[in-house]
Amino acid sequence: MKGTKSAVLVLSLLAVIGLSACVGSNETKTKSSIELPQGHVLVADQIAFNKAMENAQPGQTIVLANGVWEDFEMLVQGKGTKESPIGVSAQTEGEVILSGLSNLSLYGEHLVVSGLVFKDGYSPTGSVISFRKSGDKLANHSRVTRTVIDNFSNPDKFSSDNWVAMYGRYNRFDHNHLEGKSNAGVTMAVRLNSVASQENYHQIDHNYFGPRPILGSNGGETLRVGTSKYSLSNSFTVVENNYFDRANGEVEIISNKSGSNTFRNNTFFESRGTLTLRHGNGNLVEGNVFLGNGKDHTGGIRVINADQTIRNNYMEGLTGIRFGGGFVVLNGVPNSRINRYHQVKNTVIENNTLVNLSNINLAAGSDAERTAVPIDSAFKNNLVVSEGEQPFKIFDDVSGITFSGNLTNADMPEQIASGFVKQAIKVERAATGLLVNTEAASKGVGASLTLRPIDKNKTGVSWYPKDTQLVEFSSGNEVTVDSPQGLVDAVANANAGDVIKLVAGEYEMVKPLIVDTTVTIMGSGEKAAVVYPMRTLLAEISDGGSLKLHNLVIDGEKAPDAAGNVLVRNTRLPTLKNYRLSFDNVIVRNLNVNHSAHVFDAGYRSMADRITITDSVFENITGDILRLNKEQDDLGIYNLEYLTISNSQFKDIQGAVAKIYRGGTDESTFGPHVFVENSRFENIAKGKRNKHQASFYLHGAQDTDLLNNEFVDLMPIIIEHTVGEPQTLVANNSFIDVELPKVTEVFTKGDSTAVLRNNTVKGSK
Ligand code: CA
Numbered sequence: 001m002k003g004t005k006s007a008v009l010v011l012s013l014l015a016v017i018g019l020s021a022c023v024g025s026n027e028t029k030t031k032s033s034i035e036l037p038q039g040h041v042l043v044a045d046q047i048a049f050n051k052a053m054e055n056a057q058p059g060q061t062i063v064l065a066n067g068v069w070e071d072f073e074m075l076v077q078g079k080g081t082k083e084s085p086i087g088v089s090a091q092t093e094g095e096v097i098l099s100g101l102s103n104l105s106l107y108g109e110h111l112v113v114s115g116l117v118f119k120d121g122y123s124p125t126g127s128v129i130s131f132r133k134s135g136d137k138l139a140n141h142s143r144v145t146r147t148v149i150d151n152f153s154n155p156d157k158f159s160s161d162n163w164v165a166m167y168g169r170y171n172r173f174d175h176n177h178l179e180g181k182s183n184a185g186v187t188m189a190v191r192l193n194s195v196a197s198q199e200n201y202h203q204i205d206h207n208y209f210g211p212r213p214i215l216g217s218n219g220g221e222t223l224r225v226g227t228s229k230y231s232l233s234n235s236f237t238v239v240e241n242n243y244f245d246r247a248n249g250e251v252e253i254i255s256n257k258s259g260s261n262t263f264r265n266n267t268f269f270e271s272r273g274t275l276t277l278r279h280g281n282g283n284l285v286e287g288n289v290f291l292g293n294g295k296d297h298t299g300g301i302r303v304i305n306a307d308q309t310i311r312n313n314y315m316e317g318l319t320g321i322r323f324g325g326g327f328v329v330l331n332g333v334p335n336s337r338i339n340r341y342h343q344v345k346n347t348v349i350e351n352n353t354l355v356n357l358s359n360i361n362l363a364a365g366s367d368a369e370r371t372a373v374p375i376d377s378a379f380k381n382n383l384v385v386s387e388g389e390q391p392f393k394i395f396d397d398v399s400g401i402t403f404s405g406n407l408t409n410a411d412m413p414e415q416i417a418s419g420f421v422k423q424a425i426k427v428e429r430a431a432t433g434l435l436v437n438t439e440a441a442s443k444g445v446g447a448s449l450t451l452r453p454i455d456k457n458k459t460g461v462s463w464y465p466k467d468t469q470l471v472e473f474s475s476g477n478e479v480t481v482d483s484p485q486g487l488v489d490a491v492a493n494a495n496a497g498d499v500i501k502l503v504a505g506e507y508e509m510v511k512p513l514i515v516d517t518t519v520t521i522m523g524s525g526e527k528a529a530v531v532y533p534m535r536t537l538l539a540e541i542s543d544g545g546s547l548k549l550h551n552l553v554i555d556g557e558k559a560p561d562a563a564g565n566v567l568v569r570n571t572r573l574p575t576l577k578n579y580r581l582s583f584d585n586v587i588v589r590n591l592n593v594n595h596s597a598h599v600f601d602a603g604y605r606s607m608a609d610r611i612t613i614t615d616s617v618f619e620n621i622t623g624d625i626l627r628l629n630k631e632q633d634d635l636g637i638y639n640l641e642y643l644t645i646s647n648s649q650f651k652d653i654q655g656a657v658a659k660i661y662r663g664g665t666d667e668s669t670f671g672p673h674v675f676v677e678n679s680r681f682e683n684i685a686k687g688k689r690n691k692h693q694a695s696f697y698l699h700g701a702q703d704t705d706l707l708n709n710e711f712v713d714l715m716p717i718i719i720e721h722t723v724g725e726p727q728t729l730v731a732n733n734s735f736i737d738v739e740l741p742k743v744t745e746v747f748t749k750g751d752s753t754a755v756l757r758n759n760t761v762k763g764s765k
Helices: 002-021 026-035 046-054 438-442 484-493
Strands: 040-043 061-064 067-070 073-079 086-090 096-101 103-109 111-114 117-122 127-130 132-134 137-140 143-145 148-150 162-166 172-174 177-179 188-190 203-205 223-226 238-240 243-245 252-257 262-264 267-269 273-279 284-286 289-291 298-303 309-311 314-316 327-330 348-350 353-355 360-364 377-380 383-385 392-394 401-404 406-408 420-422 478-481 498-502 505-509 513-515 518-523 529-533 537-541 546-555 566-570 579-591 598-601 608-614 617-621 626-628 640-646 649-653 658-661 673-677 680-684 696-699 703-707 710-712 717-721 727-731 734-736 742-745 755-757 760-762
Touching: 040 046, 046 061, 046 073, 073 086, 073 111, 096 103, 103 111, 289 298, 478 484, 484 498, 484 505, 484 513, 484 518, 529 537, 537 546, 566 579, 579 598, 598 617, 608 626, 626 640, 640 658
Parallel strands: 040 061, 061 086, 067 096, 073 103, 086 111, 096 117, 103 127, 103 137, 111 143, 117 148, 127 162, 143 172, 148 177, 162 188, 172 203, 188 223, 203 238, 223 252, 238 262, 243 267, 252 273, 262 284, 267 289, 273 298, 284 309, 289 314, 298 327, 309 348, 314 353, 327 360, 348 377, 353 383, 360 392, 377 401, 383 406, 406 420, 478 498, 498 518, 505 529, 513 537, 518 546, 529 546, 537 566, 546 579, 566 598, 579 608, 579 617, 598 626, 608 640, 617 649, 626 658, 640 673, 649 680, 658 696, 673 703, 680 710, 696 717, 703 727, 710 734, 717 742, 727 755, 734 760
Antiparallel strands: 103 132, 132 137
């Protein structure tokens, strides 16, 4: 019986190899076929794969031939055994590429998939890798390992999906590399939506969760375990030894929404947001390392709910504020609905080291709804070291947290000071890379000396690089051009980081520049290159483009006599990639041939990481300078993270300097941030088409600083605070013939929280 079966297998193996030999290189295929171990079947196309899968027996591995597998929705199904799983692997790990409309689902028992790369495409369904075939056809005891998902994002940014959806029980996801998710939706989700997926004992380990850009909306979490609806169920998922590298999507890096999970020994490197114990009880968070390096909005752990244990974690250089702080304990809602905030109780926070955190927030979120203060909890034997101001901010009664045995070098607030010994503390950088104080450690205070962050190189796979960096402006090659067509061609042919230098002279631009990579366009000599837009548009930033204009004059006097000319805009299609735009030492003048000529017009569903205007002059313009108000659906989506205007002059502008809109009540995002300093604004926003009658209209900006500016004879600055405790500081400005900025609170009652100080006001208004 056994002999017969083997014979059949050999025959089908030969048939499959025969088929595959017709495709691709004979030499490689033959060579690998010979080397294939017993029970391995090499397949080279989808038909062969499906046939092999149908016949797959325990112990068998289906090997995908190297090459690009396009539009492949791979279903791995069958019943392996613990000793003899059914495998799917790559002929060579990293050389089997799934592209186009592809995905993977698993259904059955003891299945193991390894060595694949998903890139150059996206999943046509709700996930790239799913541990189920359909509603109740789940995978159990199965594993996906050494697999890469790289920028496999749905091009429709707000078409939400998950790259990995774990269902079933006892599954493992390990040593995978996930990077560059740019569309909405949690990168990886553990689902508990049926009994068959609860108490699942999944293992998520040694994965590299690479850079995830700022989404500018809710739905940018990197890992979520559970959902609020099932959050009182236990998951028993272990998340350990993973590396989170610049996981910046939104305020939750990890959103835990179930019970009895373990988060152990993960490293969070320069990642915005926090590991959030959002719902569910009885979770353990230990041995994790958070390294913020002072980067904006880097956070640590946010604690909510009951019976949580947070011990032996290390946090350093985290700048996060409010809910995104370095360490945060939230207030709950009395008798909370399942999707609000359950009270913190019976929670232990011990032996953590917290070094140079900007904010440790206790009873955070205290308001008319969140009144249930933490109870029956302990904060003990922690080491809190601060070079600057002491980090604690206390928002309500914290007498339900017992403080004891903690050590600090800072002046603690009165309510908690008795739980700390204050003394000078010298910390040194140990071989582990972490700051330690051996004396404290010997007394059992702070994190253990043996705590060692998981090394990036021990996560993911060795054959796929983990070095993605943003390409800076002017980091590439330089080309010099001397004609308009030369400029058009140079922009079209540019590589990321390139600089295109215009020799002195006049450039009448009859074709728009299409910017699809990171490009700097600069004049040589002191503003000796003058660019004349001859059409309704000078430059379009398409998906993946970023533009810096430097040392130029742009003069609109020869532009067509049409309403609504635009100097620079995004492509009209929604874009997936965030972009940067910079005007540095640029004069923009005479955009006034007809009405409503704008300098920059953002696209619907576009997101600027950063727009900067430095040392520049804008004058005689009939439209707006920056239009970043395209997301009017009030979903918390917006068009810009950071705007900086500095050392610049604006005069005779009929529209607004900036219109920025982040509508709705969502609190999962960081921006927009607006910084305006050392600049002068005169005769702004008086055009009759400027409907807000405002020189700046900022709705929902989170952080606005107006410092050391001169405002002369212009329509008022209107700032509308929405949710998220927005910060506005207006200081050291001079206002001449203009009223002070109007700051209103849209959702909260009472006076505005804006700080206006040291401003001088002169003139008739
Ligand atoms: Ca969220």
